[in-house]
Amino acid sequence: MDYNFPIGFKSQHQSIQPGIESEMEPKPIYEIDDYHKTSDRLKGKIALITGGDSGIGRAVSILYAKEGAKVCIIYLNEHEDAKETKSLIEERGGECLLISGDIGNEDFCKEAIKKVVQKYGVINIFVSNSAEQHECQQINEITSKQLHKTFDTNFFGAFYLTKEVLFHMKKGDSIIYTTSVTAYEGNETLIDYSCTKGALTALTRSLSKSLATRGIRVNAVAPGPVWTPLIPSSFHSDKVSTFGSNTLFKRAGQPVEIAESYVFLAGDGASFITGETIHINGGQFITS
Numbered sequence: 001m002d003y004n005f006p007i008g009f010k011s012q013h014q015s016i017q018p019g020i021e022s023e024m025e026p027k028p029i030y031e032i033d034d035y036h037k038t039s040d041r042l043k044g045k046i047a048l049i050t051g052g053d054s055g056i057g058r059a060v061s062i063l064y065a066k067e068g069a070k071v072c073i074i075y076l077n078e079h080e081d082a083k084e085t086k087s088l089i090e091e092r093g094g095e096c097l098l099i100s101g102d103i104g105n106e107d108f109c110k111e112a113i114k115k116v117v118q119k120y121g122v123i124n125i126f127v128s129n130s131a132e133q134h135e136c137q138q139i140n141e142i143t144s145k146q147l148h149k150t151f152d153t154n155f156f157g158a159f160y161l162t163k164e165v166l167f168h169m170k171k172g173d174s175i176i177y178t179t180s181v182t183a184y185e186g187n188e189t190l191i192d193y194s195c196t197k198g199a200l201t202a203l204t205r206s207l208s209k210s211l212a213t214r215g216i217r218v219n220a221v222a223p224g225p226v227w228t229p230l231i232p233s234s235f236h237s238d239k240v241s242t243f244g245s246n247t248l249f250k251r252a253g254q255p256v257e258i259a260e261s262y263v264f265l266a267g268d269g270a271s272f273i274t275g276e277t278i279h280i281n282g283g284q285f286i287t288s
Helices: 055-066 079-091 106-120 144-168 191-214 237-241 255-266
Strands: 046-050 070-075 096-100 125-128 174-178 217-223 277-280
Touching: 046 055, 046 106, 046 144, 055 070, 055 079, 055 125, 055 255, 070 079, 070 106, 079 096, 096 106, 106 144, 125 144, 125 255, 144 174, 144 191, 174 191, 174 255, 191 217, 217 255, 255 277
Parallel strands: 046 070, 046 125, 070 096, 125 174, 174 217, 217 277
Antiparallel strands: none
């Protein structure tokens, strides 16, 4: 079936990270009624998703709720996007807890996990999806402040939360990291961002070995170009207009096209999969 996903975007730019979904044109496609056939694959699960307010995180949060999970979203300060996602989940009969704060702060991560556990008692699925990126033309433009901030958000936040989440996980539970095609290809203008995604890839492989005896699976999803708020908040408007044109499909992916992989990795159908990465990039590897 042809869903007529957009090819090319209006030139646009946002001045704050990680961006606001409600200000994008066109809006990212996070749900299509007949795109996913839900069947309670995550019924009764408690899922924690960072960056679940918008982009890929919103699509995953909504699909998780439709599959029966109770969803807890950690986001920075994009309150309107978060409230919209919560409303969308509740309109579909789901349940959503919102927690706002900076995951680069370890104390906040501990408090966030405490709030989830106080409400639900356990955490069965942890999806680490928050990210920021800053385009620089050469490495000398990357300041120490930017380097530390990008690692705080993209890697250390995931690490801090993982440490706390594991106190409340059991056999059969799942951790999923959002890495990136840049971890494998590299990117000449996103050097520090690519490094953080490479670190998450190494964490996926190492932690999967560490947690195998506990029966907790650790996997990753590595998207290619996907139309999320991070794009207009990262790139010059002219670059945004051609974003995703380097894939075999000559377009960027949409969040709805990424979300199913997170359901698969969290569900029983992936019970023998750990330490792996699903690559969803429209054939970008092949064009390189």
